[in-house]
Amino acid sequence: QVQLHQWGAALLKPSETLSLTCAVYGGSFSGYYWSWIRQPPGKGLEWIGEINHYGSTNYNPSLKSRVTISIDRSNNQFSLNLKSVTAADTAVYYCARPLTVAGNDAFDIWGQGTLVPVSS
């Protein structure tokens, strides 16, 4: 049974960098595109970006200038960095895995979510 466990810094101040890591347990790490998705409190879901085992990335153009997703193959982990945060970046951040390695697939495995408030 594949599980995703995520962690990272909690409360941030404006202009700081958000950093989260997601570890993959119990399944294959290679072959998949691993995604980050966020959800502001009481609002909908926004896809941030994805990375595959080889380090190839795709980002949402709305965040591309501030986002970096990286991979640690030796530990089956991938990470999200979002720089220069503002209050608008306050959200629950999820890591997620698609159904298959084919890419362009629905997300069947999700991390538990991490609430990251941004406040001065």
Place this chain on the structure above:
Amino acid sequence: DIVMTQSPDSLAVSLGERATINCKSSQSVLYSSNNKNYLAWYQQQPGQPPKLLIYWASTRESGVPDRFSGSGSGTDFTLTISSLQAEDVAVYYCQQYYNTPYTFGQGTKLEIQ
């Protein structure tokens, strides 16, 4: 970006009755080479991550009760709950995975009438 628009924003249905949620995409999410619609439905309960219900517009995820069904093609899709149960109270989202950036509908809040 493909814009996903759900209707209604909220819905109240009596227990045992049918619930229907619609989703419209701003462009077709049907891939002609494999005749598949790149459309998924999720259920999200408070404090939980979304749970995948339906993918390829109409394929039920393993373990999802058969009262949940998906239909539609191209740009217009529907999630139907045939007989509403108390545990179905949640927010439902559609999502296109036809191309990046993957996008979600704004959500439909389903309540008991």
